[in-house]
Amino acid sequence: MSKQNAGVWVGLIILVFSSVIFIQAMNLDYFSKFGPGPGLFPIWLSGILLVLSILYIRLSIKKSIYYFSDIIPMGRSFGNILSVVLALIVFMVLVNFTGFIIASTVLLFTLFSREYKWYWGLGIAIFTSIILFIIFKVFFEIPLPVSVFGW
Amino acid sequence: MDSFIQLLHGFETALSLGNILYCLIGVSVGMLVGVMPGLGPTTGTAILIPLTIGMEPVSAIIMLAGIYYGSMYxxxxxxxxxxTPGEAASVITCLDGHPLAKQGRAGVALGVAAIGSFIGGTVAIIGLAxxxxxxxEWALKFxxxxFFxxxxxxxxxVIGLMGQSLIKGLLAAFIGLTLSLVGMDPVSGAVRFTMGVPELMSGFDLVTIAMGLFGLSEILLGMENLSNSEKPAKVKGLLPRREEWKPTMKSISRGTGIGFITGLIPGTNSVIPALLSYSVEKKLAKDPSRFGKGAIEGVAGPETANNSYSGAALIPLLTLGIPSSPTIAIILGAFIMHGLTPGPTMFQDNPDFVWGIIASMFIGxxxxxFMNLPLAGVWAKVALIPSKLLYPIILIISVLGAYSVNNSLWNVGVxxxxxxxxxxxxxxDIPMAPIVLTFVLGKLMETSLLQSIKMFEGNLLLFFNRPISGILLVISLLILLASIYAEIKNKKSHFASDVEM
Structure with a gap:
């Protein structure tokens, strides 16, 4: 994977995306009896995006070459990035069951524990979560998910 | 005279206790995101927009605009x-500002920058007013x-001025445009490209996309390297020497003009006036070799220019409804979120609102x-907050912000x-500014294009029969051709790959 051309992969994803939009746009009216239809703009836009994604893939192969190994960090830095993504996923899974404070504490502790001693990490995570809960729930009146205990 | 009276009415709105407080919060947060490396006005406004949901529209925009121009300071x-530049427009200030600090004249650099920023910012607001x-009024005839x-x-x-490659710029612009198609078609009401996901019926939310592209991506980049900054120098004496006043004031006045004119041009960004001003100052200097070693004009000109720009850049937004930079695009998103449509009718339909915001910018x-002249040293200490503490906290605030857009986890996932x-x-190295700008303009562009096609009964050449649309399209075509030529000849000099993060 590390020696794969990252630009080509991103170009391919955009190519697939634009193709899907283009095919779906073909099923919409290009012109109706009232004038231009809902398909006109999307057909042109996704068509141009499709061509651009091919040009970008060509550019990534010939001139602007970026391998995954050049752009994705290794070791601890990669761990940091991965922990952000994992912490976010865990937060989304947990929050509706545990409420905001616990889910946020888990998210923050996952990240703090990599840099601070565990008890400091946990302490800062709990403190920050409680303060944010109060600010958003009380001051901004945003209905945050809560546990059976109301927090 | 009419504008002056309206402006006085605006001060009535802006000087209410609540709005002064929101202005103070806005400029303080702006200073904070400006000071913190990696965070800039786009990230700051994107993350904090959801907090304004429950506010009065005028207070919300006063606060968000405060973040925008505050971050420039x-x-x-x-x-x-x-x-370490806190935001992109200040990159150029490092060249002479830091050498001045090393000579023990950090206070003078900051003092001159604050005075220049104040003059540039204030003149731009007077211009706006x-x-x-x-x-x-002129745009009402459009x-x-x-508009298309x-x-x-x-x-x-945007595409022509920025980015290393035209293909990358165009690719980014068309990604944004295509994403804006998702949801209900503004003209026919047909539901498009939702892939059966009910949450996509109303399309993607601008704030959520901007928070992802500008906020979370910055956090991920920041988490890669959790190093700490160097210790800041002491701040002593804020004013230049007597013989330096004259060249400083001249630089400030040139910077004001450069920033103001650049701000009026849609598609520019705050780095351009700063760079232009620096090169003008260097060209006009009697001894250009001083530049890069602590020339006071190298700080005064660019710092004035970027603040003058940020005031002037609101003119296309408030008068035409066209955002000129990603931060302004997000502020436009806030207008829409609060049920307001910026554009030519705004000065007539919502005068209290517009003039309230303009007046608040004088106060801001x-x-x-005051925050910068005596308190510069205190703000510099903020930059010492360890990034290992800062980024996780910004992450959870972003999550809360995304959640509060619709009170659903869908937006957190997006x-x-x-x-x-x-x-x-x-x-x-694919620029992100075009994605956000085209995303916010996509639906407006589609509506105006379809209405034009209907008006012209399908004959697109009639665009060139109308003087304004014809001239603008010809200029656009020329810029595109020049960019293609530069790309082929490998001559493209770009101002910044991505700005105003």
Whole structure:
């Protein structure tokens, strides 16, 4: 994977995306009896995006070459990035069951524990979560998910 | 005279206790995001927009605009003190600001920057107050073809001026445009490209996308390298020497003009006036070799220019409804979120609102002058907050912000997706400013294009029969051709790959 051309992969994803939009746009009216239809703009836009994604893939192969190994960090830095993504996923899974404070504490502790001693990490995570809960729930009146205990 | 009376009415709104408080919060947060390396006005406004949901529209925009122009002041401090630009427009300030700090003259660099920023910012707001209404009145004559041509011109400018490659710029612009198609078609009401996901019926949310592309991607980049900044220098003496006043004031006046004119052009960004001003100062200097070693004009000119720019850049937004930079695009998103449509009718339909915001910017600039002159040293210490503490906290605030857009986890997931996507795009040097700008303009462009086609009964050549739309489209075409030529000849000099993060 590390020696794969990252630009080509991103170009391919955009190519697939634009193709899907283009095919779906073909099923919409290009012109109706009232004038231009809902398909006109999307057909042109996704068509141009499709061509651009091919040009970008060509550019990534010939001139602007970026391998995954050049752009994705290794070791601890990669761990940091991965922990952000994992912490976010865990937060989304947990929050509706545990409420905001616990889910946020888990998210923050996952990240703090990599840099601070565990008890400091946990302490800062709990403190920050409680303060944010109060600010958003009380001051901004945003209905945050809560546990059976109301927090 | 009419503008002056309206402005006085605006002060009535802006001077209410609540609005002064929101202005103070806005400029303080702006200073904070400006001071913190990696965070800039786009990230700051994107993350904090959801907090304004429950506010009065005028207070919300006063606060968000405060973040925007406040960050221009804040970015200077870290450039001078620790040689790390807090936001993109202050990159150029490092060149002479930090050498001045090393000579023990950090205070003078910051003092001159604060005075220049205040003058530049204030003159731009006076310009906004007096040019804005006439421009809006003129723009009332615009029909769909003129608006379509104007938006095309803005987009081509963004793509043409920025980025290392035209293909990458165009790719980014068309990604944004295509994403804006998702949801209900504004003209026929047909539901498009939702892939059966009910949450997509109303399309993607601008704030969520911006939070992902600009906020989360910055957090991911920041988490890669959790190093600490160098210790800031001490701040002593804020005013230049007697013999330096004259060249400083001349630089400030030139910077004001350069910033103001650049701000009026859709598609520009705050780095351009700063760079232009620096090169003008260097060219006009009797001894250009001083530049890069601590020339006071090298700080005064660019710092004035970027603040003058940020005031003037609100003119196209308030009079035409066209955002000129990603931060302004997000502020436009806030207008829409609060049920307001910026554009030519705004000065007539919502005068209290527009003039309230303009007046608040005078107050905000005054607050910033006080915050910067005596308190610069305190702000520099903020930059010392360890990033290992800062980034996780910004992450959870972003999550809360995304959640509160619709009170659903859907937007948190969308933010995560666009955060990872933005991180990859940044690594591949694909500019993100065009994505947000085209996303916010996509639906407006489609509506104006379809209305124009209907008006012209399908004959697109009639765009060139109308003077304004014809001229704008011809200029756009010329810029595009020049960019293609530069790309082929490998001559493209870009101002910044991505700005105003």
């Amino acid at each position: 804040g970015g200077t401090i870290t450039s001078v003190m620790i040689n 007096f040019i804005g209404p006439s421009l809006a 029909g769909p073809p003129e 041509a104007l938006m095309t011109f803005g987009l081509i400018m 600039n005054l607050i910033l002058l 933010m995560m997706f666009f955060g990872i996507f933005g991180y990859l795009l940044k690594k591949l």
